[in-house]
Amino acid sequence: MSLIAAETAVQARPGISLAEPGDYLQLLKPRVMSLVVLTAVTGFMLAPGSIHPTLAVIAILSIAIGAGASGALNMWYDADIDRLMARTAKRPVPTGRIAPENALAFGLSLSVFSVLLLGLAVNWAAAALLAFTIFFYAVIYTMGLKRSTPQNIVIGGAAGAFPPMVGWVSVTGSISLESVVLFLIIFLWTPPHFWALSLFKLEDYAKAGIPMLPNVKGKPATRFQILAYSLVLVPVGVLPYAMGFAGPVYGVASALLGANFIRRAWGVYRMSDEDSSMAPARKLFAFSILYLFSLFALLLTEAVVEKAFGLAGF
Incomplete structure (x- = not known):
């Protein structure tokens, strides 16, 4: 068989x-x-x-x-x-x-x-x-x-x-407040990450009857929401450094990664609805994974180094 x-x-x-x-x-x-x-x-x-x-x-x-x-x-x-x-x-x-x-x-x-x-x-x-x-x-x-x-x-x-x-x-x-900030980073990251995916998987979600934002509100509204959430996410991503529970390496890296995130979100916002490749959305989706992974990997590395060697905020 x-x-x-x-x-x-x-x-x-x-x-x-x-x-x-x-x-x-x-x-x-x-x-x-x-x-x-x-x-x-x-x-x-x-x-x-x-x-x-x-x-x-x-x-x-x-x-x-x-x-x-x-x-x-x-x-x-x-x-x-x-x-x-x-x-x-x-x-x-x-x-x-x-x-x-x-x-x-x-x-x-x-x-x-x-x-x-x-x-x-x-x-x-x-x-x-x-x-x-x-x-x-x-x-x-x-x-x-x-x-x-x-x-x-x-x-x-x-x-x-x-x-x-x-x-x-x-x-x-x-x-604690610090744990809430970690929560907020992921919470605010999720919409632009998945809405970027939904832009180039629009037909899949429509076929399954899932009311993703681009299927219900349209692509322009989705692109605007992606940019809006990205603009809120990036400052929150820097908060661990601003609040003192992450070091300057994280501070600089999170700011640079955040600037790139906004740049890519702006590219999605400016994207034409006629762009069948959805290249900006695909690039943002891929980068968003790297962004979140990098933030938490840096936070983890700093915490491990501090606890193991006493080098706070290296």
């Missing part, structure tokens, strides 16, 4: 799975998980105080598992629209390699395990915030906002912004 025929048979017979370990790994959205881990570790290392190394590993592992659980629940619920979009059609649930009920059980099991592990080993404040993060992404965003409002990315972006705060609370047991 061919693979296509086998997948069709699986879809017709619920409960049967052709899944391999790599399919379950794909359910966890490993690329998203890697960014979650980076931002969570950054919050963890920037937080004042200390924690036993074993508990530190458990905390980061719990946050990573919780992020993976969110991804699995998202893929379970979105299987019907995932199969309609070229970007997501080959995911394990829409192709039938993993049965929907198996994906749901996998996501729920990991959710419970990650929250209990973090609570029992580290502290319940961090565990509660992790539980809320999973709930926010799986229920509020995936089940509620994604298919009902063009502001889905704006509000839903909070789910991806919580990990550095969870890392911070794992160490301190409480939320």
